Amino acid sequence: MIGKYKALFKKEMGYDFPQEPKAQLLEAVKAVFRSWDNPRAIYYRRVNDIPSNWGTAVNIQSMVFGNMGEKSGTGVAFTRNPSTGEKKLYGEYLMNAQGEDVVAGVRTPNPISDLQKQDKKLYEQFVNIANTLEKHYKDMQDMEFTIENGKLYMLQTRNGKRTAKAALKIAVDLVNEKMLSEKEALMKLDPKQLDALLHPQFDNAALKKAKVIGKGLPASPGAGCGAVAFTAERAEEMVKEGIKKVILVRLETSPEDIEGMAVSQGILTARGGMTSHAAVVARGMGTACVAGVGELVVDEAKKVFTLGGKTYKEGDYISIDGSTGNIYGEEVKTVPASLSGDFATVMAWADKYKALEVRTNADTPADAKTAYNFGAQGIGLCRTEHMFFDADRIPAVREMIVSTTVEERKKALKKLLPMQKKDFIGLYKEMKGYPVTIRFLDPPLHEFLPHEDAEIKALAAEMGIPFKRLKETVANLKEVNPMMGHRGLRLAITYPEIAEMQTQAVIEAALTVKKKYGYDIKPEIMIPLTCDSREFNFVRDVVANKADEIIAKEGVKLQYKIGTMIEIPRAALTADEIAKTAEFFSFGTNDLTQMTYGFSRDDAGKFLDYYYERKIFESDPFARLDQNGVGKLVEMAAKLGKSVRPDIKLGICGEHGGDPSSVDFCHRAGLTYVSCSPYRVPIARLAAAQANIKNPRK
């Protein structure tokens, strides 16, 4: 039989094995390769933007044993604290054990410092190796080691996973220690990870009042609060059912749980240490985690757990503090995050090295304020329709919709004018002089009306018009494909008076803020859904005439810009024509992705799962900008736009504005700014810095 498995290796793996391997080895190696395509791996790659064609490698090395008695052992260690970033060797080990015993969390291991007492020389040797490795890789290392009969073997080292908080501290420390330049430090950070720091933290007052029902290891910091779920599947279901916040409670987690963990606000486990599966994954995800709670008695079958003498069932609200390990049997109030300390330092570096401006999508003064505090340099998208849905306004909107004459419509619009004006004043104030881009009415009008007969009857009565007439209006507004129907600037073409009212509100608000608060606002009026230059020019003229008329009447100086969304493929294809009169473009990559793929965002979910399963798509084009198709249109439009208007402002205001890989694309495509939701502003700032460090702009 000599050489059989060696031959098999050669045949099946094309690998020339030095000596005859063990029988099981080939199967083991194959299993590793297979694992690259299991559903969890595919999901993980999608979440972390890892192309599936990279593939995986198998490293075959001879085995050392940590379970050969009391002079043997094994452990895991980090050169710095992965949860706080503190510069101090950090880890755990178990004597007479193998690696899985430590990770699985069945036996609770000892802190690495204890090794000093056990074997001073060996400990010092380990510390030296750790320092050497960190200096070499210029990053915090996550190391696995085994001691075989008193001899130390390093099994593996890699840059360690860490919490966002730790990542920032380590980055700042490494710069202070002169190990990294600011640019190098910025490149080592994962923008997506910042998310963890941007979300609410516990309110200290509320936290003091709340009763601690138990304590575990502070495995991953953050404020987790939500309804209890006992299985990953159930956690996913509950979120789908609309329960926004869920805490996953398990004896211990395993790789099968990854999707359920991703949707949870926090993870609570009875078993496992700081390096258990739950702890490592939670830190990577920036999700709060409290692990190894000895007193926690979980009955996953009955769907109850008891702690602190009380029993909690599925759906009960609890809170966990991943920084202290405290567990609370109630919902604890949270407060918004703020940028300070290391975070502020890193953000200052980012602004120093980025070329892209970062703006925000905000429709309310509250959003605008949050974004301003997170460093937004203006509003890239204010969706005015959101102001139309308010309970106190929708009557006037509906009155406008059912109007049968221009006069009636103008009368209804007149009622909306002061409200819109007030909205804009609020936004201008919060942005303290930064540019504010206001998109005119976009959605199809039927969205403002009820569709069930009962509601229509009620509304008709309330409006004092015949049911039949309102019913007719609703029927006439019904469309087969509303996404491609009568919306966007198409509304302004049939009802120019709507655009006139909005123009009046935008301009008068700017004049007011200028007078009252001295902010010199340059409003940017954005026309949605343009597909043709003559179409845009028609609306542009309506807006410009109204604006100039008001400014002239007031006799004040006020600059404003009129531009358009580029969200229809034809607008990108004819961008040179449009740029002759449009002063700026903002890429609406949500709609642009819909039209370019022919995917309705509301319906694609049904079949896209098959696309992931069959590995046709690796990522959701609505979350990560498709650079081969949609991106081609963006590049084309940017080029065509600049060809006729070299100083044209180019922005993006789709969901993609806050996605790091998309921000990198926008940088390369030569855009002026990205605009994203307030909580993504710091992420975009870091991503923009990384983009410009990779491909510096001239």
Add this chain to the structure above:
Amino acid sequence: MIGKYKALFKKEMGYDFPQEPKAQLLEAVKAVFRSWDNPRAIYYRRVNDIPSNWGTAVNIQSMVFGNMGEKSGTGVAFTRNPSTGEKKLYGEYLMNAQGEDVVAGVRTPNPISDLQKQDKKLYEQFVNIANTLEKHYKDMQDMEFTIENGKLYMLQTRNGKRTAKAALKIAVDLVNEKMLSEKEALMKLDPKQLDALLHPQFDNAALKKAKVIGKGLPASPGAGCGAVAFTAERAEEMVKEGIKKVILVRLETSPEDIEGMAVSQGILTARGGMTSHAAVVARGMGTACVAGVGELVVDEAKKVFTLGGKTYKEGDYISIDGSTGNIYGEEVKTVPASLSGDFATVMAWADKYKALEVRTNADTPADAKTAYNFGAQGIGLCRTEHMFFDADRIPAVREMIVSTTVEERKKALKKLLPMQKKDFIGLYKEMKGYPVTIRFLDPPLHEFLPHEDAEIKALAAEMGIPFKRLKETVANLKEVNPMMGHRGLRLAITYPEIAEMQTQAVIEAALTVKKKYGYDIKPEIMIPLTCDSREFNFVRDVVANKADEIIAKEGVKLQYKIGTMIEIPRAALTADEIAKTAEFFSFGTNDLTQMTYGFSRDDAGKFLDYYYERKIFESDPFARLDQNGVGKLVEMAAKLGKSVRPDIKLGICGEHGGDPSSVDFCHRAGLTYVSCSPYRVPIARLAAAQANIKNPRK
């Protein structure tokens, strides 16, 4: 006051008038310029592809008078008969009259030949001038003249409007008379006009049996049959209401009637001669017209007319024969047109000079036969779903849709297989070996199910499944934007077994036809709605595996191609990727136009009228291919496709395939073929010839 109007002309028209003009002249000139933008002019330009930026000119010349007594007169004449093409001077005149008296049709004028008796010398002078003009312009001339006190003045000459029949005869005659080359003759024809000859003519037997109730001037040939309408507006309404065929009956027509005339099958007037408004316009439109029916008593107010002692009211069916002038008080049977005589000659020239192949869109053997007789060189689009709607098949389709397992679905598909196979055999036979392109299932599945509870109940009972289950299926299939939903190859990705069944039908049918009839069919399997190369490859592999399996089993040689529609912008943008595996592209310009504009074909009508009114759009992008936007994508895809597959077959199968200006574009874009509805095949053949004469292909 001297010089006042001269000055005004200079000021308002920038025109240096030689002498002081009459007071009213300036207003008159302005009125002419204004007329360029009246709604009828805008409509006329849209119908005839005339850009509105051309503008119009005003020719000011001194007046001569035909109403200065019996030695004066005026008339209109053609160098050849505009309705038959016969080479014989043809026209009418009135003594002591002005032009409007002739055109308005208030006085019935004398044939031009009478002028000979009246003034031989003058008549001969006129004949010489007519011949000189025809030789100069190498085309039949339409001339206006006035005689002032015995002196002949030519007021105007232009290429004369003519019937399609006349156009063909004149073209062939001019070539025989060596006045024109074949190419020149082809260029003088208007492809759209051929339409008139492609539609049914009266069945001779039926015509003999039918009772003639009156007779008028054969003003525009063709078989007109339909329900009586007394106003142009009403004619339009009736067509909108679903009455397909309408005959417009008027005292006399005027420019306001143009839209109503365009939707009518025929026009019948009591007044007016061969050159009256009704006659001229009807000939231009290729619509049957009988004019100047003296005995016709029309009461437009009461909406009745009497003729031949009988009274007819709105909605009654009558028939008119524009070639004989006969009127029938009943519906007369019609028969399909055939290509013969001059038509055949001209089509032979067209095929000689065209570079594009012309195929047809056909789903039934009957359509395929018609198209084959009109010279189609294959089927460019067979919509298989049309075969699914048949009453005897839809049960199996529905069974397939409600299936909850692959097995159930395959069982239902098995029932459809023989039917599909039979369909394809029928098409292959009619195309006698020409290529046949078969598009796989395209529409969203909900189109095959009822949506009202009552119908769902009935169907559930019929299918022997619970109402609740069927209701659920219907609900699950409901989509917000079905046009961008679960359709096209997205169905083949979720249900590959559908593509497998269709593949089996296509291949087995081809094998049968090869054995039985000896036609060597090369089926072209077309995958709809592709947006990504990996997506296409998944379905392509399903199809190829099935096809090869069957061919191998049969042990016969059979070639087939697998290609894709290019109807999603992203497919055009990534065409190089797709062409690596796709053997042909067919541009689905209906959907491509929808996605590129973001216009839902079902909904855009509502707002597009505003676009025409406001002169934002000059033509309907669904009727005339938008060359600046959609066309850019077509050119891009053609270029990218050829870059990786130089011999790739490129076709178009949208509505545009039969539109002359779009055919010209397809020629320039380097397409291999256009595919259009059977009745447009000859139009496309002529348009293709003209395109290649204008821009010869190397």
